[in-house]
Amino acid sequence: MNKIIQILKKEFLIIGRDVHSVxxxxxxxxxxxxxxSLAMRDLFxxxxxxxxxxxxxxxxxxxxxxxxxxNLDKLDVLAIQKLDPNSTVDQITRRMFEKDYKFAFILxxxxxxxxxxxxxxxxxxxxxxxxxxxxxxxxxxxxxxILGSNLAKMRVQTFIRSHEKWLALAGxxxxxxxxxxxxxxxxxxxxxxxxxYKIPSAVQQSVPAWLVFSMFFIVxxxxxxxxxxxxxxxxxxxxxxxxxxxxxxxxKIVPYFLMNLIQVALMILIGMYVVPLxxxxxxxxxxxxxxxxxxxxxxxxxxxxxxxxxASIARTTEQAxxxxxxxxxxxxxxxxxxxxxxxxPDFMQRLSNLSPMSWGLEGFLDVFLRNGDIRDVLPKAxxxxxxxxxxxxxxxxxxxxxxxxxxxx
Amino acid sequence: MIEIAxxxxxxxxxxxxxxxxxxVQEGSIMGLLGPNGAGKTTxxxxxxxxxxxxRGQVFVxxxxxxxxxxxxxxxxxxxxxxxxxxxxxxAYENLLYFGALYGLDGxxxxxxxxxxxxxxxxxxxxxxxxxKCSGGMKRRLNLAIGLLHNPRIxxxxxxxxxxxxxxxxxxxxxxxxxxxxxxxxxxxxxxYMDEIEHISDDIAIIDEGRIILHDRKEAVLTHTGxxxxxxxxxxxxxxxxxxxxxxxxxxxxxxxxxxxxxFHTNMMQLFTLFEQEHVEIxxxxxxxxxxxxxxxxxxxxxxxDR
Numbered sequence: 001m002n003k004i005i006q007i008l009k010k011e012f013l014i015i016g017r018d019v020h021s022v023x024x025x026x027x028x029x030x031x032x033x034x035x036x037s038l039a040m041r042d043l044f045x046x047x048x049x050x051x052x053x054x055x056x057x058x059x060x061x062x063x064x065x066x067x068x069x070x071n072l073d074k075l076d077v078l079a080i081q082k083l084d085p086n087s088t089v090d091q092i093t094r095r096m097f098e099k100d101y102k103f104a105f106i107l108x109x110x111x112x113x114x115x116x117x118x119x120x121x122x123x124x125x126x127x128x129x130x131x132x133x134x135x136x137x138x139x140x141x142x143x144x145x146i147l148g149s150n151l152a153k154m155r156v157q158t159f160i161r162s163h164e165k166w167l168a169l170a171g172x173x174x175x176x177x178x179x180x181x182x183x184x185x186x187x188x189x190x191x192x193x194x195x196x197y198k199i200p201s202a203v204q205q206s207v208p209a210w211l212v213f214s215m216f217f218i219v220x221x222x223x224x225x226x227x228x229x230x231x232x233x234x235x236x237x238x239x240x241x242x243x244x245x246x247x248x249x250x251x252k253i254v255p256y257f258l259m260n261l262i263q264v265a266l267m268i269l270i271g272m273y274v275v276p277l278x279x280x281x282x283x284x285x286x287x288x289x290x291x292x293x294x295x296x297x298x299x300x301x302x303x304x305x306x307x308x309x310x311a312s313i314a315r316t317t318e319q320a321x322x323x324x325x326x327x328x329x330x331x332x333x334x335x336x337x338x339x340x341x342x343x344x345p346d347f348m349q350r351l352s353n354l355s356p357m358s359w360g361l362e363g364f365l366d367v368f369l370r371n372g373d374i375r376d377v378l379p380k381a382x383x384x385x386x387x388x389x390x391x392x393x394x395x396x397x398x399x400x401x402x403x404x405x406x407x408x409x
Numbered sequence: 410m411i412e413i414a415x416x417x418x419x420x421x422x423x424x425x426x427x428x429x430x431x432x433v434q435e436g437s438i439m440g441l442l443g444p445n446g447a448g449k450t451t452x453x454x455x456x457x458x459x460x461x462x463x464r465g466q467v468f469v470x471x472x473x474x475x476x477x478x479x480x481x482x483x484x485x486x487x488x489x490x491x492x493x494x495x496x497x498x499x500a501y502e503n504l505l506y507f508g509a510l511y512g513l514d515g516x517x518x519x520x521x522x523x524x525x526x527x528x529x530x531x532x533x534x535x536x537x538x539x540x541k542c543s544g545g546m547k548r549r550l551n552l553a554i555g556l557l558h559n560p561r562i563x564x565x566x567x568x569x570x571x572x573x574x575x576x577x578x579x580x581x582x583x584x585x586x587x588x589x590x591x592x593x594x595x596x597x598x599x600x601y602m603d604e605i606e607h608i609s610d611d612i613a614i615i616d617e618g619r620i621i622l623h624d625r626k627e628a629v630l631t632h633t634g635x636x637x638x639x640x641x642x643x644x645x646x647x648x649x650x651x652x653x654x655x656x657x658x659x660x661x662x663x664x665x666x667x668x669x670x671x672f673h674t675n676m677m678q679l680f681t682l683f684e685q686e687h688v689e690i691x692x693x694x695x696x697x698x699x700x701x702x703x704x705x706x707x708x709x710x711x712x713x714d715r
Contacts, residue, residue: 017538242482
């Protein structure tokens with residue numbers, strides 16, 4: 001028992017005193033989580049209210065154009081900034097670029113007559129929309145739709161008002177006709193398998209992604225201590241004491257496993273309490289502690305086993321850290337860590353299924369986003385455990401050769 | 410205590426230990442002298458079970474290395490040439506860790522650590538990180554760890570490399586004290602001739618994987634009764650042809666001929682063989698000034714770039 005305690009204690013002391021490893025395991029993912037949660041907040045926040053800033057020039061100046069602008073002003077989606085009615089197109093353009101407005105529109109002097117259907121088919125448009133070409137098509141469509149529907153609404157209302165008497169005689173309810181059309185449209189989100197589902201926010205994606213990434217970076221401290229043991233002669237002493245290689249392997253697996261679990265807890269806490277302090281949305285946990293523990297343990301096991309294999313193959317810490325870091329970056333890039341899987345094209349999404357980081361990430365997302373439990377996480381956990389077993393098998397083979405003296409230390 | 414017979418070890422089919430036969434008396438200090446790459450570390454590694462042998466027999470304290478490795482390992486300790494401890498742990502943490510691995514705990518562990526600390530005079534830097542210690546301190550710690558389980562046999566592989574004269578003398582005295590007070594058998598591998606001369610009871614000279622001389626220190630140093638013949642080089646086949654002659658010690662660059670009753674016959678046969686094989690004699694001397702003189706004669710190490 002004393003042996004086990006001392007082995008664990010030794011490993012914890014070594015890791016704790018290795019500033020670089022602590023930085024890689026804890027500071028790197030914390031920084032990534034903070035940066036990515038804040039940087040990608042709007043990108044992920046697909047259901048958040050949209051607000052379009054827009055400049056307006058009312059050349060018409062009549063009660064109808066004023067009512068039109070008042071109606072638009074009441075919409076949360078638009079933030080209207082009125083300019084002098086005599087502003088020229090050049091002045092408006094200059095103002096757009098000065099203040100970084102993406103849109104402006106001019107209500108021309110024939111706006112009122114157009115709304116009242118008195119324009120008589122002239123060529124000039126009653127509303128001229130000016131658009132910064134950097135604006136995406138989606139946003140242009142949104143704005144065009146808002147302006148078009150409001151314009152149409154005003155024309156209908158003006159028509160109804162001018163034919164009030166006739167409508168009353170025909171027994172038609174004027175108020176019902178004037179009811180806004182959009183209030184009659186309801187929205188209902190639908191989910192696969194009727195699961196409860198959280199909308200993926202930046203923090204909800206960043207915490208598991210960078211957590212998985214950093215868990216695999218356990219390769220740095222593992223290879224540092226493992227290779228140092230070989231090169232400094234400590235392994236010779238251990239071999240002369242007749243310590244089993246399986247003892248040595250376990251001595252590495254257990255402390256680093258605990259280290260990974262501390263990472264999981266810390267990164268979740270950062271997502272829950274630190275990200276909101278900086279203006280991001282708070283990270284929320286799923287409901288299955290069993291699922292969370294299973295996927296965390298599986299990711300940790302596969303990451304440690306992978307790290308042990310690299311540490312056994314490499315001759316120097318430089319080799320190990322280079323191979324380890326490059327493999328992790330590739331796993332991360334392919335596995336949806338750096339770029340979320342849902343923005344990848346189909347073939348890349350299929351390719352990402354080959355990365356153990358993707359299995360880990362999907363497992364965590366099952367728990368954090370899809371309210372999954374152990375059953376949902378199990379397939380990914382099995383893949384990760386199988387991957388870890390294969391890595392450990394090869395590690396044991398290499399260590400066997402080394403212990404039997406067939407591989408020169 | 411240690412009996413080695415016809416021991417072989419190959420790396421990539423190249424013999425790094427070639428027919429090594431050696432015996433070490435209980436309680437003695439045997440100096441294993443050889444240039445870098447001569448096979449000292451390989452021999453010590455085999456004796457401690459770190460690497461397997463390819464051929465030959467080794468008995469330690471009556472135990473067969475092939476069958477009783479665990480028993481042998483429980484009785485011996487190796488102090489490798491490199492620092493075999495964790496640099497970011499303190500001296501005390503290292504002692505605690507290795508002590509636990511040796512199976513010690515509780516009061517026994519504490520007592521052994523105290524003793525190792527005392528022998529190595531580690532008190533002043535016991536709670537200092539090992540990496541912050543001087544070369545001499547590190548060497549003493551390296552040795553102290555090897556003493557924790559009270560080994561009956563202590564293998565020291567170049568234990569004074571990279572330390573100043575003061576620390577070196579301290580370490581040598583420390584080793585002599587361990588040997589004297591606990592009757593520990595010590596195998597001291599080094600390429601420092603003065604150390605071997607100072608510390609050893611027996612001396613074995615190893616070169617290119619062969620033991621080319623093994624005797625009591627006094628006998629080695631008073632080899633005036635021998636004739637040393639230095640040649641360009643001796644082929645393996647040539648050496649094999651000399652094997653049947655008694656009273657010869659053969660190295661790759663020279664031969665020592667005992668001045669015994671067969672001296673004349675041996676010399677005659679040697680010269681005949683030299684002539685037949687066109688072996689050029691470079692020098693011939695009678696006796697040696699010191700160990701270095703003998704060592705250089707046998708190994709011609711100064712001429713080799715290893």
